[in-house]
Amino acid sequence: MTPVSTFKSFDGTLSVHDHDSAVTGTVMRFAVFVPPQAENGPVPVLWYLSGLTCNWSNVMEKGNLQQAVARHGVMVVAPDTSPRGEGVPDDDAYDLGQGAGFYLTATQAPWSQHFAMDRYITGELPDIIAANFPADMSRQGIFGHSMGGHGALTLHLKHPGTYQTCSAFAPIVAPMQVPWGEKAFSAYLGEDRAAWAQYDACELVRQQASSAHILIDQGMADNFLEDQLKPDLFEAACAEAGQKLTLRRQAGYDHSYYFISTFMDDHIAHHAKALG
Helix, strand or coil: CEEEEEEEEECCCEEEEEEEEECCCCCEEEEEEEEEEHHCCEEEEEEEECCCCHHHHHHHHHHHCCHHHHHCCCCEEECCCCCCCCCCCCCCCCCEEECCCCCCEECCCHHCCCCCHHHHHHHHHHHHHHCCCCCCEEEEEEEEEEHHHHHHHHHEEEEEECCCCCCCCCCCHEEEEEHCCCCCCCHHCCCHHHHHHHHHHHHHHHHHCCCCEEEEEECCCCCCCHHHHCCHHHHHHHHHCCCCEEEEEEEECCCCCCHHHHHHHHHHHHHHHHHC
16 A cells, blocks of 8 residues: 555544555555544444545545544545546546446456456455454445445445445436446446346345345435436335335435535444444
């Protein structure tokens, strides 16, 4: 790891680091907030996955995060949303390429050489966290926003033994049925919709519900609600599968970090309670 910056906040420490990734073949940047309780021993780990165009800084600077996790004694890791840099494929649009990794392993050129964010987050980065921070890797949760909410739901449902808790803000729950997902999956995975289903929360929960109680907050003034997010589809899939879900529809709230920061304390408490 190469340290980039360090900040003291609420008696904890926020640090930002670069490292060479064997999975993506690029330099990757991530941030970690370590709460003050870590001075006395390892603490639970909560992974936050950001949305389109974002990186580690969005939640750490605008998410109203540090005070709550410092109070509950939980570490938060914020990875980037894609590989980046010279030689990494990109697209002129904001919803494909750098900043839009969709937390999957691409199988199609030119994306397949670098885009494997699910393998990076579930394999390589946890090894780095375990080796360098006071993390109790037996107690992990995952949450995220929008594209990152999609990532949190799908990674939890695929790895329920690793991520024992899960929540999301305005997640893309049915990427196979919305323009964001159809565009990204076509580019990254090709036209085989059976491959797409392995990255769709509605499809995954129907295959195997988890024992966790999933929390979702959705702003009802979100301009992406009807076309891209469609939380009702996941609510129906969870009911069909017997998945425990609380879907809170928040009147007047949009897709921004004003919305996320308002309900961040509730999400941290949701994870902290279950992770002990």
